[in-house]
Amino acid sequence: MSAGHPIFTPNEAMSLAPARIPPSAWIGHLPFAFWIVEEAQPRMLVELGSHHGTSYLAFCQAVRHCALQTRCYAVDTWSGDEHSGLYGEDVFETLNAINQREYGGFSALMRMTFDEALGYFPDGGIDLLHIDGLHTYDAVRHDFDTWLPKLSERGVVLFHDTMVRERDFGVWRLWAELSARYPSFEFQHGHGLGVLLVGAEQPQALRSLAALPGTGMDVPVLRLFEALGTRLQPDPEPLLARRIDEVAASVTRLRGDIDSSMRLKFEDVRRDVETLHEMARAAEDALRATLAEEIARLREALAIQSEQVSTRHEEARRECLDALAAQDDKFARAVAQSEARFEASLQASIAAVRADEASAAEAREEEAQGRFDALQRALHDAQAQLQSEQEQARALSERLATEEARGQSLADRLQDIEASRSWKLTAPLRRCMGWLRGSRSGTD
Numbered sequence: 299m300s301a302g303h304p305i306f307t308p309n310e311a312m313s314l315a316p317a318r319i320p321p322s323a324w325i326g327h328l329p330f331a332f333w334i335v336e337e338a339q340p341r342m343l344v345e346l347g348s349h350h351g352t353s354y355l356a357f358c359q360a361v362r363h364c365a366l367q368t369r370c371y372a373v374d375t376w377s378g379d380e381h382s383g384l385y386g387e388d389v390f391e392t393l394n395a396i397n398q399r400e401y402g403g404f405s406a407l408m409r410m411t412f413d414e415a416l417g418y419f420p421d422g423g424i425d426l427l428h429i430d431g432l433h434t435y436d437a438v439r440h441d442f443d444t445w446l447p448k449l450s451e452r453g454v455v456l457f458h459d460t461m462v463r464e465r466d467f468g469v470w471r472l473w474a475e476l477s478a479r480y481p482s483f484e485f486q487h488g489h490g491l492g493v494l495l496v497g498a499e500q501p502q503a504l505r506s507l508a509a510l511p512g513t514g515m516d517v518p519v520l521r522l523f524e525a526l527g528t529r530l531q532p533d534p535e536p537l538l539a540r541r542i543d544e545v546a547a548s549v550t551r552l553r554g555d556i557d558s559s560m561r562l563k564f565e566d567v568r569r570d571v572e573t574l575h576e577m578a579r580a581a582e583d584a585l586r587a588t589l590a591e592e593i594a595r596l597r598e599a600l601a602i603q604s605e606q607v608s609t610r611h612e613e614a615r616r617e618c619l620d621a622l623a624a625q626d627d628k629f630a631r632a633v634a635q636s637e638a639r640f641e642a643s644l645q646a647s648i649a650a651v652r653a654d655e656a657s658a659a660e661a662r663e664e665e666a667q668g669r670f671d672a673l674q675r676a677l678h679d680a681q682a683q684l685q686s687e688q689e690q691a692r693a694l695s696e697r698l699a700t701e702e703a704r705g706q707s708l709a710d711r712l713q714d715i716e717a718s719r720s721w722k723l724t725a726p727l728r729r730c731m732g733w734l735r736g737s738r739s740g741t742d
C-alpha cells in the first residue's frame with residue numbers, strides 16, 4: 299500500500315478462533331465480524347435474521363473477548379423463510395441454550411418478526427445492525443428503510459448475500475443503490491457482505507476501509523479476510539450429523555428392501571387369507587341356507603301350534619261365558635226374592651206405623667177436646683162474673699152521680715150562705731166561738 303493511501307489496521311480480535319461454527323453461508327465472514335466489533339466498539343448491536351447463530355455468536359464472542367459494554371440482540375422468528383427454508387424448534391432451543399449459558403449477561407434473543415421488534419428500540423440507538431433476513435429486494439429494502447431511523451450517528455449496516463443473484467435474491471440490487479449513497483465496502487467471498495457506513499461519525503479504521511481504492515478481489519485487505527474466512531470449517535457435529543443421516547438413509551434403503559420382500563411374502567399370505575376367506579364365506583352361505591330352511595320349518599310348526607292354542611282359547615272363553623250367564627240368572631233370582639221379601643216387610647212396617655199413629659192421634663184429640671171443654675166452662679164462669687161486676691160498677695157509678703149532685707147542691711147552698719150579710723155580720727161571733735172552743739179544749 300503506497301503512502302497517502304488509507305491504511306488498514308489489523309486487530310487482535312480478527313485472529314480469534316470461533317468458539318462455534320454452526321452450518322451457514324456466513325462462515326467466511328467470521329474474521330471480519332471479530333474485527334469490526336473491536337474497531338466499531340458498538341454500544342448496541344442488533345442482528346435481523348440469526349438462524350443457527352453463526353454470525354451472531356461471533357459478534358457476541360468478540361464483545362466478550364474485547365470486554366465491551368455492548369448490548370446485543372438477535373431478532374428472528376426461528377421458523378425460517380423461503381430462502382433459508384423452514385426448520386424445527388431444536389434450532390432455537392440449541393441457540394437459546396448457548397446464548398443463555400455463554401452470553402446471557404449482555405445478549406438476548408427476541409423471537410418475533412423484525413417489524414414487531416422495531417418498537418423495542420429507540421431511534422438513533424443502534425451502532426451496528428446486521429440485516430440478514432429474507433433476501434428478496436422488497437424484503438431487504440423494507441428491513442433497511444424501517445430500521446434506518448434506529449441507527450446512531452456511528453451507525454454501520456451489514457448486508458449479507460450481496461453477491462447472490464439467483465432464486466429471487468435482491469440484496470445486490472439494494473446494495474448497488476445504497477453503496478452509491480453512503481461510504482461503504484464489500485466483500486465478494488462468502489456470497490458477499492456489504493458494509494454501509496450510514497452514520498456521519500465513523501471510527502478511522504472503518505473510514506479507511508471504505509476509502510480503499512479498487513473493488514472486490516483487487517483490494518488486498520479484502521483478499522486477506524477471504525483467506526482468513528475460507529480456512530474456517532463448520533463444526534464437526536453437523537458433519538457427524540450428515541454421516542448419521544447417510545447411515546440412516548442406508549438403513550432406510552435396507553428397510554425398504556426388507557419391506558419389499560416382506561411385501562411379497564405378505565402378498566402370498568394375503569392371497570392365502572383371501573382363499574380362506576372365500577371358503578369361510580361359502581361355508582357361511584351354506585350355513586345360512588340351512589338355517590333359513592330350519593327357520594321356515596319352525597315357523598310353520600309355530601303357526602299350527604298357535605292355531606290350536608287359539609281354538610282351545612275360544613272354547614275356554616265360551617265355557618266361561620256360559621258359566622257366567624248361569625251365575626247371572628241365579629243371582630238375578632236371588633235378588634228378586636230378596637226384593638220381594640224386603641217389599642213385604644216394608645209394607646208391614648208402614649201399616650204398623652200408620653196404626654200406631656192413628657190411635658195416638660185419637661187419644662190426643664180426646665185430650666184436647668177435654669181441655670177445650672174445661673176452657674169453655676172457665677170462660678163461661680168468667681163472663682158471668684164479669685157481667686155481675688159490671689152491674690155492681692154501674693150501680694156504684696149511679697150512686698156516685700147521685701152523691702155528686704147532692705154535694706153540688708150543698709156547695710151551692712154554702713156559697714150562698716157565705717155571701718149573705720148575716721154570715722158576714724156573724725163572723726166575729728164565730729171567731730169567738732172558735733176561740734172558746736179552743737181554750738175549753740185546752741182546759742180539758
Ligand SMILES: C[S@@+](CC[C@H](N)C(=O)[O-])C[C@H]1O[C@@H](n2cnc3c(N)ncnc32)[C@H](O)[C@@H]1O
Pocket residue numbers: 321322323324346347348349350351352353354373374375376377378379382410411412413430431432
Ligand atoms: C439467512 S438466515 C440468517 C443466517 C444467519 N445470519 C447466519 O449467520 O447463518 C435468515 C433468517 O431470517 C429469519 N427471518 C426472515 N425474515 C424474517 C422476519 N421478517 N422476521 C423475523 N425473522 C425473519 C428466518 O427465520 C431465518 O432464520
